[in-house]
Amino acid sequence: MIEVRNFTKRYGDFVAVDDLSFSIGEGEIFGFIGPNGAGKSTTIRFLATLLRPSSGEGYIAGHSVVEDPMAVRKVIGFMPDDFGVYDGMKVWEFLDFFAVAYKIPRSSRKKIIAEVLELLDLTHKRDDYVNGLSKGMKQRLCLAKTLVHDPPVLILDEPASGLDPRARAEMKALLTELRSMGKTILVSSHILPELADFVTSIGIIERGKLLAAGSVQEIQRQLRAHRRLQIRILDSDLAHAEAILRADDKVRDITGYDHTLTAEVDGGDTEMARLLQHLIGSGVSVQSFAEVEMTLDEVFMTVTKGIVN
Amino acid sequence: MILRENPVLIRELLVNLRSSRSFLLQLAYVVFLGVVVYFAWPAGEEATNQVSPGVSQRLFNLFFLGQFFLVALVAPTFAAGSITGEKERKTYELLLASPLEPSTILVGKLLSSSTYLVLLIISSLPLMILCFLLGGILLSEIARAYLVLILAAGTFGLISVACSSFFGRTSSALVVSYLVILPLALITVTVTQTDDVVLRDFVSIAVLPPWCIAIWVIVGLLINRRLLFPPDVGSEGKEVIDEEEEMKYAVGVVIDRELFPDMLFAPAKRTDLMPDGTNPVLDKELRSEIFSQGTLMLRLVIQVSMFLSIPLMAYLLFLRPELTGYYVGYVLMFNLLVGPVFSSGSITQERERKTLGLLLTTLLKPGTIVIAKLLASARVSTVLTFLLTEQLLLAYILIPELRDRWWTLLIFLSLIAATCVTTTTVGLLCSALSRRTAVAMVVTYLALLALFIGPVGLVWYLQGYTALSEERLASLTITSPFAAAMSIPIPSSDDGQPYTPSFLGSTALDLSIGSKTLSVPIWVAYLAMTPVIVVVLNVLTYLAFRWRWWRAGMSI
Numbered sequence: 001m002i003e004v005r006n007f008t009k010r011y012g013d014f015v016a017v018d019d020l021s022f023s024i025g026e027g028e029i030f031g032f033i034g035p036n037g038a039g040k041s042t043t044i045r046f047l048a049t050l051l052r053p054s055s056g057e058g059y060i061a062g063h064s065v066v067e068d069p070m071a072v073r074k075v076i077g078f079m080p081d082d083f084g085v086y087d088g089m090k091v092w093e094f095l096d097f098f099a100v101a102y103k104i105p106r107s108s109r110k111k112i113i114a115e116v117l118e119l120l121d122l123t124h125k126r127d128d129y130v131n132g133l134s135k136g137m138k139q140r141l142c143l144a145k146t147l148v149h150d151p152p153v154l155i156l157d158e159p160a161s162g163l164d165p166r167a168r169a170e171m172k173a174l175l176t177e178l179r180s181m182g183k184t185i186l187v188s189s190h191i192l193p194e195l196a197d198f199v200t201s202i203g204i205i206e207r208g209k210l211l212a213a214g215s216v217q218e219i220q221r222q223l224r225a226h227r228r229l230q231i232r233i234l235d236s237d238l239a240h241a242e243a244i245l246r247a248d249d250k251v252r253d254i255t256g257y258d259h260t261l262t263a264e265v266d267g268g269d270t271e272m273a274r275l276l277q278h279l280i281g282s283g284v285s286v287q288s289f290a291e292v293e294m295t296l297d298e299v300f301m302t303v304t305k306g307i308v309n
Numbered sequence: 310m311i312l313r314e315n316p317v318l319i320r321e322l323l324v325n326l327r328s329s330r331s332f333l334l335q336l337a338y339v340v341f342l343g344v345v346v347y348f349a350w351p352a353g354e355e356a357t358n359q360v361s362p363g364v365s366q367r368l369f370n371l372f373f374l375g376q377f378f379l380v381a382l383v384a385p386t387f388a389a390g391s392i393t394g395e396k397e398r399k400t401y402e403l404l405l406a407s408p409l410e411p412s413t414i415l416v417g418k419l420l421s422s423s424t425y426l427v428l429l430i431i432s433s434l435p436l437m438i439l440c441f442l443l444g445g446i447l448l449s450e451i452a453r454a455y456l457v458l459i460l461a462a463g464t465f466g467l468i469s470v471a472c473s474s475f476f477g478r479t480s481s482a483l484v485v486s487y488l489v490i491l492p493l494a495l496i497t498v499t500v501t502q503t504d505d506v507v508l509r510d511f512v513s514i515a516v517l518p519p520w521c522i523a524i525w526v527i528v529g530l531l532i533n534r535r536l537l538f539p540p541d542v543g544s545e546g547k548e549v550i551d552e553e554e555e556m557k558y559a560v561g562v563v564i565d566r567e568l569f570p571d572m573l574f575a576p577a578k579r580t581d582l583m584p585d586g587t588n589p590v591l592d593k594e595l596r597s598e599i600f601s602q603g604t605l606m607l608r609l610v611i612q613v614s615m616f617l618s619i620p621l622m623a624y625l626l627f628l629r630p631e632l633t634g635y636y637v638g639y640v641l642m643f644n645l646l647v648g649p650v651f652s653s654g655s656i657t658q659e660r661e662r663k664t665l666g667l668l669l670t671t672l673l674k675p676g677t678i679v680i681a682k683l684l685a686s687a688r689v690s691t692v693l694t695f696l697l698t699e700q701l702l703l704a705y706i707l708i709p710e711l712r713d714r715w716w717t718l719l720i721f722l723s724l725i726a727a728t729c730v731t732t733t734t735v736g737l738l739c740s741a742l743s744r745r746t747a748v749a750m751v752v753t754y755l756a757l758l759a760l761f762i763g764p765v766g767l768v769w770y771l772q773g774y775t776a777l778s779e780e781r782l783a784s785l786t787i788t789s790p791f792a793a794a795m796s797i798p799i800p801s802s803d804d805g806q807p808y809t810p811s812f813l814g815s816t817a818l819d820l821s822i823g824s825k826t827l828s829v830p831i832w833v834a835y836l837a838m839t840p841v842i843v844v845v846l847n848v849l850t851y852l853a854f855r856w857r858w859w860r861a862g863m864s865i
């Protein structure tokens with residue numbers, strides 16, 4: 001449904017997004033995650049037909065973002081991360097404005113506006129001026145605006161920023177519901193746990209490069225190249241074992257507590273086996289040697305830390 | 310604290326003076342003045358003899374007038390954005406919440422915005438001295454001129470800062486400052502440039518300074534209060550203006566969307582959904598956004614312009630009907646001032662308020678958006694301008710000389726209408742080409758001055774210096790509605806002769822078609838030219854908007 005091929009965006013010499021490619025299937029919720037300045041908004045604005053790429057292509061529902069922006073605009077609902085509202089307009093007028101801009105006939109407009117207001121819990125604000133709404137309410141109003149023309153694809157840039165915890169939970173529920181209605185959703189965030197339990201796939205971006213993309217499990221498998229170990233060792237060998245680990249250049253972040261050493265290992269199964277062999281071969285009495293299941297957030301932190309260091 | 314270690318002043322001065330643009334501007338200014346002097350410098354035999362005082366006097370007057378109006382025009386462009394700019398960038402509250410004294414902020418803003426202007430004025434001093442060397446001017450005369458200029462720079466700057474502290478947008482502040490400053494400037498020029506030497510010395514040395522200081526103190530206190538007790542702007546730092554609420558406290562003119570003529574520029578707010586086929590952008594502009602910053606600016610504009618029009622009407626229409634063209638000139642001037650306000654911000658503001666991204670991802674075509682912007686701003690500016698033609702209609706009904714020539718009224722009205730469309734179009738083009746409203750607005754004013762007033766000034770200046778015939782010269786002025794308005798003959802009530810202003814020379818221009826030469830009045834040429842110019846500019850605006858913003862912009 002959404003496809004990005006080799007998208008690159010340069011601002012002068014600075015490469016904001018570097019040769020990004022990924023695709024999102026129909027009916028998926030794709031979580032686009034990265035720290036500040038990673039290039040999320042740049043990619044999203046490109047998909048929303050607002051930004052000219054330095055090179056690369058993008059397709060939404062088969063239409064080229066660059067060649068045929070009008071067709072793309074018809075199928076997407078776009079919510080920017082930072083947007084303003086018009087002055088002197090009331091909430092219902094704001095929605096009516098966009099409904100007309102999306103060429104929705106008057107006969108169905110009334111019903112749609114009432115529905116989206118209800119969906120986003122804004123009905124009681126219907127007759128308030130939009131520029132008097134609080135940030136979170138504006139955020140919800142903007143989401144309501146993206147839904148008026150019932151687009152099959154939603155592109156949302158940090159929709160949850162500025163929302164209170166309850167509204168965040170409602171937002172998750174809403175996105176899940178929208179997915180069940182068959183919509184494809186691209187949603188960006190800084191915070192992985194916020195997305196982890198309802199997205200179907202994620203892409204992690206850092207400094208303009210895609211570090212990993214795929215379904216949540218797939219990502220974890222990809223990240224197998226990087227593991228966290230927990231080794232229990234008999235008291236007498238503790239210092240010896242730690243020295244061995246420290247000498248190994250594939251192992252970092254070693255911490256010791258009680259009888260347990262925890263460490264991060266760069267490498268996959270073979271690396272683990274080699275390490276175990278090495279420890280035992282050196283006469284260390286290993287009581288247990290186990291890989292720790294990392295939460296999505298921890299994976300994220302480790303991966304991005306790897307880049308920054 | 311107020312002068313030394315004033316962070317506002319230091320930051321702004323650094324930003325203003327450090328930019329190469331300000332240096333270039335200064336250079337261009339001095340070069341321009343130098344060129345004027347070079348061409349006006351008496352050549353050949355004249356140069357060796359002692360020149361007549363007339364030449365140097367004329368050059369000196371030209372300099373003074375030029376600089377004075379430069380101050381009047383440029384002071385607001387620097388100062389009117391000084392506080393509104395902070396509001397627009399949302400840094401205003403950071404500033405207010407800091408422990409800076411309001412007076413520190415005020416002095417910082419005022420000095421930083423007028424320093425550059427004062428530098429400009431002073432950089433022209435050497436050229437003034439050259440005029441002095443020509444003879445015929447007293448040194449005291451030059452000192453007097455600079456005193457007036459510096460006082461004007463301070464006063465106009467302060468008035469603009471005051472407007473800036475009272476309005477939310479630079480465009481509103483700019484227009485209201487111009488509207489207050491231009492009459493003041495005209496009065497000052499008349500009293501300080503009279504031929505009566507005693508009077509003008511008296512006024513410039515004994516009257517002007519105390520008045521200016523009084524104005525500074527009063528306006529300074531007003532701004533200080535405004536900064537100390539800012540109006541309640543709500544949690545998001547944006548004032549939410551409820552028109553009906555505001556109208557309850559309005560002083561003077563009240564705008565009522567239900568009544569004629571206000572409903573012409575401000576149709577009533579909708580109570581129900583728009584009908585199918587409405588241009589939503591047009592609807593939004595007229596019904597929601599026109600008063601989004603409150604009605605204060607519009608009410609002030611209407612009141613001040615009406616107030617000024619009364620003495621003008623009495624003199625120009627009723628006492629000396631042959632000067633009707635000058636009254637029309639006033640109406641045109643008003644349009645020149647307010648026309649760009651509505652158009653030059655219309656595209657840039659979508660960007661500045663970050664609504665452009667929302668607008669562009671809808672199914673609206675670029676043409677729909679541009680047309681809506683054009684119609685909305687043309688409508689508001691035309692209706693406001695035509696409010697001032699009421700006096701003209703009255704004069705044509707009451708005064709026999711004018712009534713006999715009723716068809717000239719139609720010409721005047723078409724001139725005004727054509728000008729309204731032109732100012733709006735130029736503003737919209739600049740808005741499509743700029744990234745910021747303040748820039749678009751200043752560029753629009755400059756372009757319009759170059760189109761409307763520049764040619765008249767050029768002709769006036771060239772008259773004494775060129776071998777071109779007056780008719781040739783007149784062809785330079787076809788873009789100026791002012792020249793067109795003055796070219797319409799109205800016989801004087803005294804001698805029946807039509808009045809031609811001295812700065813025009815000829816009211817008709819020569820048009821050669823094949824071998825024949827046709828004499829065409831300037832107004833005919835102007836009315837014929839305007840539609841062409843308007844169409845071309847609108848096509849350019851459309852293309853600019855389409856390629857710059859609508860079709861995947863650079864970064865919005």
Ligand SMILES: Nc1ncnc2c1ncn2[C@@H]1O[C@H](COP(=O)(O)OP(=O)(O)OP(=O)(O)O)[C@@H](O)[C@H]1O
Pocket residue numbers: 011014016034035036037038039040041042043081190864
């Ligand atoms: N107009 C511009 N000119 C120069 N650099 C820019 C421009 N716009 C964005 N950038 C740079 O591009 C990079 C990516 O920015 P982008 O807004 O896409 O990040 P982001 O992932 O959305 O960050 P955030 O989480 O803070 O919203 C940043 O380093 C930013 O500085």
Ligand SMILES: [Mg+2]
Pocket residue numbers: 040041042081157
């Ligand atoms: Mg972003």
